[in-house]
Amino acid sequence: MQKHRLFDAAAIVFSRVGYADASAEAISRQAGMSKATFYEHFANKEECLIALFEYASASLVEELVAASRGAQRSFEDRHSAGLRAILEAIEDNPAMAQAILVETVGAGPRLAELRLAALNRFAQVMYDQTVKAAERTGGPAYASPDEAFAIVGATFELVSRQLRTGRPERVTDLQPLVERLILGLLGQPPRAS
Numbered sequence: 191m192q193k194h195r196l197f198d199a200a201a202i203v204f205s206r207v208g209y210a211d212a213s214a215e216a217i218s219r220q221a222g223m224s225k226a227t228f229y230e231h232f233a234n235k236e237e238c239l240i241a242l243f244e245y246a247s248a249s250l251v252e253e254l255v256a257a258s259r260g261a262q263r264s265f266e267d268r269h270s271a272g273l274r275a276i277l278e279a280i281e282d283n284p285a286m287a288q289a290i291l292v293e294t295v296g297a298g299p300r301l302a303e304l305r306l307a308a309l310n311r312f313a314q315v316m317y318d319q320t321v322k323a324a325e326r327t328g329g330p331a332y333a334s335p336d337e338a339f340a341i342v343g344a345t346f347e348l349v350s351r352q353l354r355t356g357r358p359e360r361v362t363d364l365q366p367l368v369e370r371l372i373l374g375l376l377g378q379p380p381r382a383s
Contacts, residue, residue, distance in 0.1 A: 205288035
C-alpha cells in the first residue's frame with residue numbers, strides 16, 4: 191500500500207504547487223515516507239505522475255462501466271448513471287482530479303500522449319457500451335468513436351475548468367449540461383460525410 195499512499199500524496203502535492211514545482215522530496219514528506227521509498231517506486235516525478243494518471247484513469251473507466259450497466263435501463267439512465275459516477279468520483283477526490291486533469295496538460299509530451307490515449311479509451315468504452323445497448327434495446331448509439339470522443343473531450347474540459355476556477359460550484363453541477371450534450375448528439379441522426 192506504499193504506492194497508494196504515494197499516489198495520494200503526489201495528488202495533493204501536484205494539485206497544491208503544480209507539476210513544475212513538485213518534487214520527490216515534497217511527495218515523500220506528504221506521504222510520511224523517505225525519499226528512498228519514493229525512488230523504490232518511481233524514477234522521478236514524471237514517472238510518478240504517469241503512474242498516478244494510469245491508475246486514476248483506469249479506475250474511472252471501471253466506474254463508468256460498472257455504473258452504466260443494466261440491460262433493462264434506458265439509454266438516458268445508463269448515461270446518467272455513468273456520468274454521475276465519474277463526476278462524483280472526481281468530486282470526492284479533487285486533488286487527484288486536479289493532478290490528472292489539470293497538471294498533466296503542460297507536463298510534457300509523454301503525459302500529453304497518455305492523456306490523449308486515456309480520452310480515446312473513455313470514448314471507445316462509451317461507444318462500445320452504446321452500440322451493445324442499442325443492439326439489445328434498440329436505443330440510439332454513437333455513430334462513431336469520434337462522436338463519443340466529442341462528449342468525453344467536452345466533459346473533461348468542463349471538469350478541468352471547474353477545478354481551475356470553481357465554476358460551477360461543484361463538479362456534479364456539470365451533469366445537466368453534459369447530459370444535454372449527450373442526449374443532443376444521440377438524438378441527431380448521423381450525417382453522411
